Amino acid sequence: MAQVRLSGIAKTFGKVTALDAMDLVIDDGELVCLLGPSGSGKSTLLRIIGGFEMPSEGTIAIDGVDVTDLPPEQRPTAMVFQSHALWSHMTVFGNVAFGLKLRHLPKAEIRDRVERVLDLVGLSGYGARLPSQLSGGQQQRVALARSLVIEPKILLLDEPFASLDQHLRERLRDEVRDIQQRLGITAVFVTHGQDEALAISDRIVVLADGRMQQVGRPGEIYAEPKTAFVAGFIGAMNMLDGTLADGEILASGLRLPAEGSGLARLAIRPEDISLTEPEEGRTMTVRRMIDFGAHVVIDGKLADGTHLRIQTDKAIRVSQGEQIGICVESWTVFTDGDEPRRYRSDTVRSFRGARYA
Amino acid sequence: MTDLAPLSPFDASPAAVGRIVRREPVDWTGIAFLTGLAVVVLLPLIVTAVWAFAEIWRFPAIVPQRMGLGYWQDTLSRNDVWQALWLSLSLTTTVTVISAAICFPAAYAFARLDFPGRNLLFLAFLSVQAFPKFGLIVATATIFLTLHLVGTFWGVVLIQLVGTLLYMIWIPVSAFQGVDRRLEEAARDVGAGPMRVFWFITLPQALPTLFAALLITFVSTFYETDAAWLIGLPNVRTMPMVMISFINNALEVQYGAVLFVFLWVPSFVLMLAARRVMGADAFAKGLGG
Ligand SMILES: Nc1ncnc2c1ncn2[C@@H]1O[C@H](COP(=O)(O)OP(=O)(O)OP(=O)(O)O)[C@@H](O)[C@H]1O
Numbered sequence: 001m002a003q004v005r006l007s008g009i010a011k012t013f014g015k016v017t018a019l020d021a022m023d024l025v026i027d028d029g030e031l032v033c034l035l036g037p038s039g040s041g042k043s044t045l046l047r048i049i050g051g052f053e054m055p056s057e058g059t060i061a062i063d064g065v066d067v068t069d070l071p072p073e074q075r076p077t078a079m080v081f082q083s084h085a086l087w088s089h090m091t092v093f094g095n096v097a098f099g100l101k102l103r104h105l106p107k108a109e110i111r112d113r114v115e116r117v118l119d120l121v122g123l124s125g126y127g128a129r130l131p132s133q134l135s136g137g138q139q140q141r142v143a144l145a146r147s148l149v150i151e152p153k154i155l156l157l158d159e160p161f162a163s164l165d166q167h168l169r170e171r172l173r174d175e176v177r178d179i180q181q182r183l184g185i186t187a188v189f190v191t192h193g194q195d196e197a198l199a200i201s202d203r204i205v206v207l208a209d210g211r212m213q214q215v216g217r218p219g220e221i222y223a224e225p226k227t228a229f230v231a232g233f234i235g236a237m238n239m240l241d242g243t244l245a246d247g248e249i250l251a252s253g254l255r256l257p258a259e260g261s262g263l264a265r266l267a268i269r270p271e272d273i274s275l276t277e278p279e280e281g282r283t284m285t286v287r288r289m290i291d292f293g294a295h296v297v298i299d300g301k302l303a304d305g306t307h308l309r310i311q312t313d314k315a316i317r318v319s320q321g322e323q324i325g326i327c328v329e330s331w332t333v334f335t336d337g338d339e340p341r342r343y344r345s346d347t348v349r350s351f352r353g354a355r356y357a
Numbered sequence: 358m359t360d361l362a363p364l365s366p367f368d369a370s371p372a373a374v375g376r377i378v379r380r381e382p383v384d385w386t387g388i389a390f391l392t393g394l395a396v397v398v399l400l401p402l403i404v405t406a407v408w409a410f411a412e413i414w415r416f417p418a419i420v421p422q423r424m425g426l427g428y429w430q431d432t433l434s435r436n437d438v439w440q441a442l443w444l445s446l447s448l449t450t451t452v453t454v455i456s457a458a459i460c461f462p463a464a465y466a467f468a469r470l471d472f473p474g475r476n477l478l479f480l481a482f483l484s485v486q487a488f489p490k491f492g493l494i495v496a497t498a499t500i501f502l503t504l505h506l507v508g509t510f511w512g513v514v515l516i517q518l519v520g521t522l523l524y525m526i527w528i529p530v531s532a533f534q535g536v537d538r539r540l541e542e543a544a545r546d547v548g549a550g551p552m553r554v555f556w557f558i559t560l561p562q563a564l565p566t567l568f569a570a571l572l573i574t575f576v577s578t579f580y581e582t583d584a585a586w587l588i589g590l591p592n593v594r595t596m597p598m599v600m601i602s603f604i605n606n607a608l609e610v611q612y613g614a615v616l617f618v619f620l621w622v623p624s625f626v627l628m629l630a631a632r633r634v635m636g637a638d639a640f641a642k643g644l645g646g
């Protein structure tokens with residue numbers, strides 16, 4: 001229902017720079033995930049959008065209206081807190097109805113809307129209970145209902161389900177996605193679970209050290225990470241330090257074609273490595289094999305002791321200490337200050353010959 | 358989630374298995390503790406209470422030789438007792454109300470606002486409370502003498518007010534600090550301004566503990582003697598002072614015992630009511646922070 005435009009947002013706490021030079025436009029009806037390690041500034045950014053923190057620099061506009069100086073109660077945003085922050089002295093009904101009572105709506109309408117939203121989050125009939133009489137998942141749903149009932153244009157969620165077990169978390173996040181799409185609300189979802197981000201977002205914003213690393217659709221971020229940080233952070237990834245020379249990168253005894261010169265980082269997804277016959281320069285010692293049922297992960301050591309993970313077919317069986325040959329099907333090379341370069345063994349082969357199979 | 362869990366043979370026929378109902382284990386430690394506590398706390402109370410109804414009770418007897426309401430009649434027909442009671446009640450109420458009016462906002466400021474010198478001020482306040490009370494009272498008495506406040510109602514109010522500051526700031530500070538800021542933020546978020554947040558969220562959340570502070574202040578002010586004695590006499594005679602003079606003048610235990618029961622019943626009822634209103638943990642929260 002609304003577009004959020006952040007221009008040049010920065011936030012410092014004393015000497016700590018929590019956010020730096022953020023420019024971001026969140027479109028109407030979009031669900032954007034803020035993803036990043038602990039302390040990367042996700043909560044700070046969310047709280048700035050909600051009006052709980054004043055940015056040190058920059059402006060926020062919602063639907064083209066500058067709201068930078070508005071307090072939270074005057075912004076069309078609603079926040080779901082990680083700790084649910086329910087008011088323990090009010091019933092579930094009281095919690096949800098509070099925002100409507102402040103708006104002096106008629107009693108019948110309040111009752112109606114509260115019942116409808118409790119129904120929406122699957123809690124109809126729980127109105128008379130106190131928050132302490134609910135389970136963790138139910139409490140989070142009440143918090144969600146409390147935010148939804150005031151019909152916000154923008155829903156802000158700060159790791160709302162982090163304290164719940166995985167099953168419940170998955171179910172609730174799917175419900176949130178469902179509700180968000182049905183109501184057409186713009187949503188910003190903070191998480192540090194990459195699965196969560198990949199599963200529900202329209203776009204992902206990857207943050208590190210208060211800076212935006214990359215913004216993009218989930219598949220895009222996974223397949224085409226722009227920086228070594230994003231590559232290592234989203235999904236499982238083998239990151240190796242290496243040197244570029246003579247059209248090759250040499251990293252931990254592994255030799256792969258790549259242009260450029262100097263120091264570089266080599267990134268390879270576990271599923272982009274397959275097993276072949278052992279061959280000079282492309283072998284690995286198996287440390288252990290983890291059988292996930294649907295696939296198998298092999299954790300191994302390269303010549304210089306560097307770890308390498310391989311994800312492969314569930315039919316494959318190897319034993320500890322065994323020497324296996326590896327074949328890298330696609331890889332990315334990151335060099336400082338340069339665009340990453342991506343390679344695939346099938347295209348490389350066409351001009352380099354079968355040497356790098 | 359429609360996972361089909363395989364039915365174990367036990368689940369299939371719960372009736373056939375026969376249910377083992379376990380009883381709650383008896384908490385012997387708790388019982389022992391309670392008994393010990395009862396002996397230490399309740400025994401003196403019971404003895405005193407029995408004294409209030411004893412007309413003759415000489416040494417070897419375990420129960421009084423003669424029981425009756427004679428001493429009750431004697432005590433309660435005295436004018437000075439009723440006057441002192443009335444005075445004590447109005448004095449205590451005045452002190453508590455004024456103290457709350459001063460201390461609660463101050464406590465909120467200490468707990469929530471970030472003004473320069475905040476920690477220093479709080480420390481200064483606490484260190485004042487660390488002085489020996491009696492010295493402070495004597496010093497104040499000298500000053501009050503020149504101000505003609507000695508022997509007046511307001512003189513006693515002022516000095517007793519000082520005595521309440523510790524509990525009335527310390528406990529409420531922890532009460533306000535104990536209110537999760539996110540609760541307040543959540544209220545801002547759905548549209549409440551700062552005043553309404555305070556009124557509908559912060560205050561109700563802190564209320565049980567604030568009530569505990571009020572209660573402690575009320576009861577301790579009611580029984581306060583040092584300041585009331587030094588500043589109040591001879592004109593302002595509070596209830597505890599009447600009790601003291603009873604014990605000093607007539608060497609009969611019964612007068613004191615009667616007053617003891619007479620005053621204990623209402624404050625006990627008050628405590629019970631308070632526990633009902635705010636739940637047992639409010640006291641602990643207020644004192645423990
Ligand atoms: N009120 C504050 N005062 C001082 N520093 C703060 C404050 N809030 C956040 N910071 C700092 O700002 C940085 C970003 O914090 P933020 O809470 O936004 O991280 P986050 O990405 O949400 O992390 P997490 O995943 O652990 O919640 C951190 O270095 C943090 O220490």
Ligand SMILES: [Mg+2]
Nearest residue numbers: 042043044158
């Ligand atoms: Mg956070």
